[in-house]
Amino acid sequence: MSIRYGSLAGLATAALVLSAVATSGEELERKGIPAPPGHVFQTIISGYQFRTKETRALQDDDLENPGFLAVERAADVWKTVDGGEGKSCMSCHGEAEKTMKGVGAAMPKWSEKLNKPVNLEQQINICRTEHMKAEPWAFKSKELTDMTTFVRFQSRGLPVAVKADGPMSPWFEKGKEIYYTRVGQLDLACASCHEKNNGKFMRADFLSQGQTNGFPTYRLRDQRLIPLHERFEGCMFDVRGVPYKPLSDEFLALELYVAWRGIGLPVETPSVRN
């Protein structure tokens, strides 16, 4: 009996060691794109590359990927009239497949009118309130996350291409400052985990570069799509810090800066993560 237990334990240890070896093997294969000169990384790597085979397979199969339910739901809403003007998204923009191509890859984008950058969620709500005379959708609502996913999906495969110069410069600098500022009782910055320690385990969590090209991302643990600013909130909360508010100027600046850290990565929306 004790011998059987002993050998079982031995097997379990062997399996652990093997899986550790397999992970570092995969690490070598982790594919990325070369970063432009002056960038913080030499190789920019999508979060996809840090996930297990099973999770990647789910993302790769449009029929199995649970994020596609949102794309389908929002495709209907795109054509549905709402608000005082009697318009749908389609009334102004026509076929999303044509007119929305590339839009999500370039967000956040400078708005001359508001004299600040706007991200995709904000732009969708600007269209609703100003052009449709409809109520804005709440952040984290199914409607807003679905539509954000649908519009970003029209850029799938296109490279992330944010503009960080001109009037965006101060926002970029602000985002960079936030990225490197330690927060919370655990006193960690975004960079502590995603720059210094990507490719390493933090207990059961395997750290990626914290790239944003897959957002909104379907999280298996939550069984729903997570918008980017909710992820930011979660990361700050976990170090026992007070997160900034979703859609705040701070998170918008951070969104711009982190998008720049992933410049050139293909948009993967809707991606799947654990």
Place this chain on the structure above:
Amino acid sequence: MRRLIPAALLCVLLSATARGDEPIRLDIVDYAIPKSLTGAPGNAEAGKKVFLTRTLGNCLACHQVSALKSEEFHGEFGPSLDGVATRYNTAQLRLIVADPKRIFTDTVMPAFYKNDGLNRVRPEFVGKSVLTAAQVEDVVAFLETLK
């Protein structure tokens, strides 16, 4: 009005003491804390629990320890702590756990016995250190067993 302001101030001061959040001052000598934070030695068994508990030390989030092989998932941010008691004496280990940035500037390892000078701390943790003085002593006693 003239009386309200000092009353409000007093309130803030009182609540600060009630929560026990006077800033912790460490007695550091030569990159070490020679004196026990509680005046008494710690308990290694209790320290092992603190070391493992996710809401307390959660040290395995970042470190590997062969003696704790039966635990799943050892983190990789920091070095293996095997034999750590042969590399540092008790006084040094105490400072490493209490406030590692005093030794390893810019480390990602959190300070476990520090309660001020931090940024955007969640209200329920404001003025509190991650571990109590007694828990730090227990963890140090556990580290002492890693020879």
